[in-house]
Amino acid sequence: MARHVAARRSTPPAPSGGGLTEQRKQLSMLLVRTHPGGSPQGAPEDAAQPAGCLTATIREEIERHGGKVSGVIGPVTFALFGVPRTGEDDAARAVQAGLAIRDRLGCRGPGRPGPTGQAPAPARAETAVRVAVATGEVLVTCAADGTGAIPVVSGAVPESCMELLETVPPGGIRVCAATRRSSERTVDYEPVEEPGGGSEPVVVRPDHARADGPPALMGREREVEQLRGLLDDVRRRRRPHFLTVLGEPGLGKSRLVAELVAMAGRGSGEFTVLTGRGSFPDRGAPLGPLRRIVAAAAGIEPSDSAASADDKLAHKVHRLFGTGETGTGMLARLRELLRSEGQDAAALTADGEVWRRFLAELAAERPLVVVFEDAHLADASVLDFIQCLGDTAGTVPMLVAVTARPELLDARPGWGGGLRDALTLTLDPLSAEATAGLLAALLARDGYTLPGELRQELITRIGGNPLFAVEYAHELRERPLPGSAVPPLPEYVHRVIASRVDTVPPDAKAVLVNASALGGVFCAESVAAVGDGDRAEAAKWLDCLERRDLLRRSRHGSPAGETQYAFRYPAIRDVVDSLVSPSMREEKLRRAVSWSDRTP
Incomplete structure (x- = not known):
């Protein structure tokens, strides 16, 4: 007998153009500086053709690894990983792109293929390549529809990446500490002895789970x-x-x-x-x-x-x-x-x-x-x-x-x-019981026993996600806290949730920001009030966000009979809060209080 469950997913509403266009987010910047072989005294037009070939190869590798070229100034190419959409592996892909560029243009010499079977670079004088990758929080301004032109990036990451590039020897690639932390799952590193020299990626490994991953398949x-x-x-x-x-x-x-x-x-x-x-x-x-x-x-x-x-x-x-x-x-x-x-x-x-x-x-x-x-x-x-x-x-x-x-x-x-x-x-999230069992099994390896109050708080924060349980257990073992203190949101969990939030259109993301200011539960009317928007539009996006498993419906309606929602688990709200500047956050909170004061 045939068994079939049709997979369906409704199309999200069309954007209205009032979405979140300026947000704080983590991204990785890749800088590549090339020094083609040959005399530096030649005419500019003599250098234009080889420089164009180099730029095309660099762009190809960056785009192949999911990055965006944001500019080319002379011998330096700038690329961003994490725009317009965050990925939990942005840093790793930036490093992999850097290694691929170096191998195609530099150390392997003319006419030799790169490590992944790419076509060999054309025979030419060897190109000296320097690569740097920096990761951190920036302010990103992008198009209202989430696509279009390369976004404007403000923050310390571009400058720190430029400073790091100055330390890179010919044929080298260096990454900052944040990049290394974010990519160690798939890249092996060696430390650099020079002060401020970052780390040198050595080899890319196939993606794999932590060695301290789930001990058994639980709740399935x-x-x-x-x-x-x-x-x-x-x-x-x-x-x-x-x-x-x-x-x-x-x-x-x-x-x-x-x-x-x-x-x-x-x-x-x-x-x-x-x-x-x-x-x-x-x-x-x-x-x-x-x-x-x-x-x-x-x-x-x-x-x-x-x-x-x-x-x-x-x-x-x-x-x-x-x-x-x-x-x-x-x-x-x-x-x-x-x-x-x-x-x-x-x-x-x-x-x-x-x-x-x-x-x-x-x-x-x-x-x-x-x-x-x-x-x-x-x-x-x-x-x-x-x-x-x-x-x-x-x-x-x-x-x-x-x-x-x-x-x-x-x-x-x-x-x-x-x-x-x-x-x-x-796959649905694990039950609270299965999550508790998984967390206990992960911590039992080191004889770590959770206080009851902390265990319950972590179960709520984990939200039934086995990967989050692994990351919180790792955080507790690496950086134990006194008593029932709750560990901060692990970096990898933040990146995974940010990647999920970035799958929704800018209008829906703006609704999440407005909802976050309202606290535990909220409805379309309150979300529209905080965002100074249309109630019907807010209701449409709240329904979409529930289908995306970022929100859940409350069992009880508002006093006016409206459907109420809440974030599916607290970490989603934490990540949404991190998207906006403190000043914008304060303004949203002020509007939320104002709406609450005038609502019976």
């Missing part, structure tokens, strides 16, 4: 049973099934899929498991996740030489398709697709059948689980391929499992709709 027993049944169906019915796991950052999508992978490896009907992950760099090479899946199927490691990788691919293809005309043709096409890092999405349209046949043959040989993580970052053509893979693979035991944040449904409101044997799981 129902979902695990559904996954177990899904695997049994794939084994028994021997046909493709489609799974989507949706959830906000930190709710445990990857952890749940890890449990699925573990279950797939147990018992006599073991599955082959192949994983691809969407990422910002893949926006410059949208077929990256699919290439990684095929490489994993062939047993190709990142450290393999080109010859070794080719031998492994040939062995796998010939085993599946034989050494005749079919096998030879498949090998030639897969070889070309794996080598062509720069191919765009058109290649998937032209050669999608090759990918499908390869995966279907793998599933025919042995039951197959294909995992696509972070599908909300994938190119539209890759999403089309993923969604149709099960229906076009034929009668083979295959499970296509996708994880994504809810914004996938903004781009694809009908995601999963109409597919046979499709299941969508939307």
Whole structure:
């Protein structure tokens, strides 16, 4: 029997143009200074062409990693990560972009490819590259619709980044302390001995959870049973099934899929498991996740030489398709697709059948689980391929499992709709009981016992998010406080929530700011009064924000019978408060008091 839960998400209201255009936020600035080889005494026009090529390469890497070039002055390129939208990994992406730029233009010399397979830089005199990254709080002024021109940034970050750049030797990259703290999950560093010299990134690691992450999957027993049944169906019915796991950052999508992978490896009907992950760099090479899946199927490691990788691919293809005309043709096409890092999405349209046949043959040989993580970052053509893979693979035991944040449904409101044997799981926050158990397990490793009052306060602040529990436990172990003192909001939790808040339009963000000034509960009339706006407009956005899980409805209406709302958990309000200047915050509070005084 087919099982299907259609994934739907209503479209947010159209912006009115009265949104929050000036806000305080954390961002990372990347500065790149280049010194092309050759004589500095030549005419300006002689330097223009190579400088233009350098700038184009730098811009390409910055945009590939999700940044925005904010200006170019002579040999220095300025870029911002975190505008118009904050990401919890802004600092890490800025550092990764800096490393990619350095490797393409500088230390690797002319004609040699970078570490991620980019096309080699043109043969030329070697370019000396210096890179600096600084992270901190700034005041950002942007367009009312949240898009458009590069925003204006005010604060100490640009100056501190310039000062840091002055300390960087040729071929070097330095980051400030805040950047290092924000990116240590994925980047290894070495300290710099010079005073004020920051830190030197050494290597980028695959993204992973903290070593002190959740000890076990807690509070997801129902979902695990559904996954177990899904695997049994794939084994028994021997046909493709489609799974989507949706959830906000930190709710445990990857952890749940890890449990699925573990279950797939147990018992006599073991599955082959192949994983691809969407990422910002893949926006410059949208077929990256699919290439990684095929490489994993062939047993190709990142450290393999080109010859070794080719031998492994040939062995796998010939085993599946034989050494005749079919096998030879498949090998030639897969070889070309794996080598062509720069191919765009058109290649998937032209050669999608090759990918499908390869995966279907793998599933025919042995039951197959294909995992696509972070599908909300994938190119539209890759999403089309993923969604149709099960229906076009034929009668083979295959499970296509996708994880994504809810914004996938903004781009694809009908995601999963109409597919046979499709299941969508939307992860809710953990219950208070499960959160308490998780927090206790995390702290028990060091024999740390929470006072009852502090435990209850932390459960409220964590809001059922397992990642937040991990971060608060880490904060308590690293910086213990006396008695029942509540630790401050962990930096990573702040970045994750700020990223969520930035998914809503500026008008909705302005409603959040107005609501924050009103305290515990609020209604459309009070929010409109604080923002000097229209009640119907406020009601529209409050409804939208509830659907985005940033607000929740109160069980009790206002004295006038209006629907009342509250922030889903206190940390969201804390982050919203941090968006505005103290003077604006005071003005909002004054209006909130004025409205309260004149309301019965």
